[in-house]
Amino acid sequence: MGKRLVLFIFSFLTWLILTWPVDLQHIIVGLAVAVFIAAVSGGLFIQRVHHFRQPTRYLWFCYYIPVFLWECLKANIDVALRVLNPRLPINPGIVKVRTTLKSDTGLTFLANSITLTPGTFCIDINAKEGILYIHWLNVLTKDTEQATQLIVTKFENILKRIFE
Amino acid sequence: MIEIIGIIFIIIGLLFNLLGCIGLNRLPDVYSRLQATTKCVTLGTCSILFGAFLIKGISTTGVKALLTIVFLLLTSPVAAHAVARGAHKSGVKLWEKSVCDQYAEDDK
Secondary structure, three states: OHHHHHHHHHHHHHHHHHOOOOOHHHHHHHHHHHHHHHHHHHHHHOOOHHHHHOHHHHHHHHHHHHHHHHHHHHHHHHHHHHHHOOOOOOEOEEEEEEOOOOOHHHHHHHHHHHHOOOOEEEEEEEOOOOEEEEEEOEOOOOOHHHHHHHHOHHHHHHHHHHHO | OHHHHHHHHHHHHHHHHHHHHHHHHHOOOHHHHHHHHHHHHHHHHHHHHHHHHHHHOOOHHHHHHHHHHHHHHHHHHHHHHHHHHHHHHOOOOOOOOOOOEHHHHHHO
């Protein structure tokens, strides 16, 4: 029941934003649509309902957004400079990094964050062993531990507090 | 005033999209090209949408632009991941000067 309620709230809020400005007709249709979505896909998306009742997770998420946006901006300037440089200073390769995150949501956010930050993007995940395969535009180290330090750690520490 | 800031955001966005396209042309292989396109084009498009939000304010158009930013940030890395994984599984080679491919080593 809790799972469906959380999904209902999410889809209803999204509907309200999508049909802004709020008025009675939109609210009525939105309620119907959100109930339908929650009834059909209830247990698929949300696994651990008790996480939604812990306010510290929301605070960490608010902290995560500016950190992520800053990294994202740095990533763009870095890639842009490499692309514009006439000598094209790239040194690409696929490296392996480890993560301690276990939940699906956490891994998804980690992979998405890595993809949108400096010169790295996620090719595949081995969730069982906690391994991410990362394509790195400028490989600084082939060693798994060092690469983990450089790429994963800064996001992992925050995401662990949000999703685990 | 707010409109000028919005236009500046749109110009920055167009610039990043242009850089993404230049990267798409200049970089050597599928994976490096995906780097340029996912990063620059995602931030560029988000910046254009944010500029549109600043110009339109909290209205029908503006709020939809904000919602689109959220969806874009969630979906564009997933698309890049799908393309890259598909390319690697179907045997697209890395650039010959690439340093290492630990994914292929583990896949055997």
